Amino acid sequence: xxxxxxxxxxxxxxxxxxxxxxxxxxxxxxxxxxxxxxxxxxxxxxxxxxxxxxxxxxxxxxxxxxxxxxxxxxxxxxxxxxxxxxxxxxxxxxxxxxxxxxxxxxxxxxxxxxxxxxxxxxxxxxxxxxxxxxxxxxxxxxxxxxxxxxxxxxxxxxxxxxxxxxxxxxxxxxxxxxxxxxxxxxxxxxxxxxxxxxxxxxxxxxxxxxxxxxxxxxxxxxxx
Amino acid sequence: xxxxxxxxxxxxxxxxxxxxxxxxxxxxxxxxxxxxxxxxxxxxxxxxxxxxxxxxxxxxxxxxxxxxxxxxxxxxxxxxxxxxxxxxxxxxxxxxxxxxxxxxxxxxxxxxxxxxxxxxxxxxxxxxxxxxxxxxxxxxxxxxxxxxxxxxxxxxxxxxxxxxxxxxxxxxxxxxxxxxxxxxxxxxxxxxxxxxxxxxxxxxxxxxxxxxxxxxxxxxxxxxxxxxxxxxxxxxxxxxxxxxxxxxxxxxxxxxxxxxxxxxxxxxxxxxxxxxxxxxxxxxxxxxxxxxxxxxxxxxxxxxxxxxxxxxxxxxxxxxxxxxxxxxxxxxxxxxxxxxxxxxxxxxx
Numbered sequence: 066x067x068x069x070x071x072x073x074x075x076x077x078x079x080x081x082x083x084x085x086x087x088x089x090x091x092x093x094x095x096x097x098x099x100x101x102x103x104x105x106x107x108x109x110x111x112x113x114x115x116x117x118x119x120x121x122x123x124x125x126x127x128x129x130x131x132x133x134x135x136x137x138x139x140x141x142x143x144x145x146x147x148x149x150x151x152x153x154x155x156x157x158x159x160x161x162x163x164x165x166x167x168x169x170x171x172x173x174x175x176x177x178x179x180x181x182x183x184x185x186x187x188x189x190x191x192x193x194x195x196x197x198x199x200x201x202x203x204x205x206x207x208x209x210x211x212x213x214x215x216x217x218x219x220x221x222x223x224x225x226x227x228x229x230x231x232x233x234x235x236x237x238x239x240x241x242x243x244x245x246x247x248x249x250x251x252x253x254x255x256x257x258x259x260x261x262x263x264x265x266x267x268x269x270x271x272x273x274x275x276x277x278x279x280x281x282x283x284x285x286x287x288x289x
Numbered sequence: 290x291x292x293x294x295x296x297x298x299x300x301x302x303x304x305x306x307x308x309x310x311x312x313x314x315x316x317x318x319x320x321x322x323x324x325x326x327x328x329x330x331x332x333x334x335x336x337x338x339x340x341x342x343x344x345x346x347x348x349x350x351x352x353x354x355x356x357x358x359x360x361x362x363x364x365x366x367x368x369x370x371x372x373x374x375x376x377x378x379x380x381x382x383x384x385x386x387x388x389x390x391x392x393x394x395x396x397x398x399x400x401x402x403x404x405x406x407x408x409x410x411x412x413x414x415x416x417x418x419x420x421x422x423x424x425x426x427x428x429x430x431x432x433x434x435x436x437x438x439x440x441x442x443x444x445x446x447x448x449x450x451x452x453x454x455x456x457x458x459x460x461x462x463x464x465x466x467x468x469x470x471x472x473x474x475x476x477x478x479x480x481x482x483x484x485x486x487x488x489x490x491x492x493x494x495x496x497x498x499x500x501x502x503x504x505x506x507x508x509x510x511x512x513x514x515x516x517x518x519x520x521x522x523x524x525x526x527x528x529x530x531x532x533x534x535x536x537x538x539x540x541x542x543x544x545x546x547x548x549x550x551x552x553x554x555x556x557x558x559x560x561x562x563x564x565x566x567x568x569x570x571x572x573x574x575x576x577x578x579x580x581x582x583x584x585x586x587x588x589x590x591x592x593x594x595x596x597x598x599x600x601x602x603x604x605x606x607x608x609x610x611x612x613x614x615x616x617x618x619x620x621x622x623x624x625x626x627x628x629x630x631x632x633x634x635x636x637x638x
Binding site: 098101107110116117170171173212213216217219220222223224225226228229230233234237240241244245248253254 | 523529542583629
């Protein structure tokens with residue numbers, strides 16, 4: 066066994082990079098629209114060339130994001146149906162047990178941390194949080210982009226409700242990324258200052274052993 | 290008083306030179322010895338008759354009565370008979386005498402230079418109003434007494450729009466109740482630096498005109514109108530876009546509905562009144578002016594200036610409450626787990 070393991074394929078790394086870039090653009094052009102009456106938001110909107118322009122950029126980025134999401138989910142379903150995909154991100158009963166075990170360990174009520182497989186419960190939470198969040202912002206975004214079409218078969222109140230849900234879901238996604246993702250990928254003492262795995266695709270065997278012991282043991286068993 | 294010196298000097302030969310304090314009255318008396326004749330007139334080269342008669346009583350009752358002498362405005366009249374004047378038409382005569390006002394009323398005169406009327410003058414439109422067209426000449430009285438007089442003055446030229454205004458909620462209150470709060474023409478268009486919808490930035494600034502009264506709590510209280518109309522408008526898509534476009538101070542950008550686009554301008558009605566563009570039965574047609582193809586559901590996307598309460602908009606209310614609970618719960622839980630993790634790292638060391 067070499068000193069590193071390839072954890073992410075090139076496609077997965079490109080997907081992460083695309084989502085990261087689009088998410089940043091969507092947050093920069095989106096949150097100021099939600100908080101447009103505060104000074105910082107106004108400065109960003111006017112600094113980037115006015116409301117009409119940032120709205121255009123937000124919509125273009127949103128359409129791209131929708132495309133990436135649709136492609137990702139299509140490939141996911143396709144790979145599961147053809148049996149070539151991995152189900153390693155599907156939440157299981159074990160994840161809930163792991164979460165409880167982990168919290169007990171943090172609190173000093175358990176002697177050892179939970180032992181994780183390919184994805185731990187925090188990573189699964191973030192992945193599915195992104196997927197469900199994406200579904201909500203895409204659905205509400207479509208209503209906001211095509212209000213005439215949406216109200217042809219939905220009540221008019223769907224438009225202001227979508228506007229509120231779109232902004233709040235975006236705000237929550239932003240806060241989760243700022244608090245949780247930045248901590249886990251950068252600030253956590255386990256990875257500080259920068260967990261490069263999603264960019265290089267590689268994870269050291271030492272970290273594998275520490276963070277994904279079940280997967281490590283399985284790979285080792287297969288090699289022997 | 291330099292300008293009023295010539296006539297008294299001339300008159301001094303015929304009359305005993307009066308003391309300065311009564312010189313105005315004496316001079317006026319002398320001028321009116323000819324110009325007080327009701328039929329006095331000249332025929333101009335255009336063929337128009339131009340009355341040269343002055344109503345003594347009307348001048349005495351005017352704002353200038355007792356204050357000004359004839360030559361304060363009519364300079365160059367020292368010789369009798371007066372020198373021939375070069376005016377070919379009545380209008381040339383009027384426009385030339387407009388210059389007399391600015392010697393005292395310079396501030397208002399310079400405001401008129403920025404007016405839409407002056408713009409017409411510059412383009413060569415001799416019918417565009419000058420001071421005396423609105424204020425009168427020898428019979429000038431305060432233009433806003435009574436207040437209904439303001440719109441009547443404008444109506445002399447702007448008859449159509451004035452009739453429309455008179456039928457509006459504002460115009461009716463002005464004429465029927467002599468209401469002192471409702472806007473007359475000059476409250477929105479201003480008096481001397483008169484501007485209209487073609488002025489740069491006028492459209493995007495127009496909500497401020499409405500807000501000047503409709504965001505005023507003490508004034509709106511009298512009529513039982515909510516002052517939340519401005520805030521609920523700005524909180525919505527149209528209002529947010531318009532307020533940000535205005536701050537950018539660049540013309541252009543996507544056209545969005547302002548107050549006047551739904552409620553009308555000179556024809557504003559009460560929102561629940563028959564014929565109002567924003568009453569429920571007409572709302573869809575009003576939306577369709579900008580959103581062709583809109584269906585009945587579309588117009589109810591606008592919450593009619595209401596706060597999204599449980600009663601008025603249960604779906605929006607539910608989304609608001611849902612996220613109000615979800616976001617702190619979610620972020621609080623994640624922060625808690627981060628703190629526990631850090632605590633464990635510290636303890637393990």
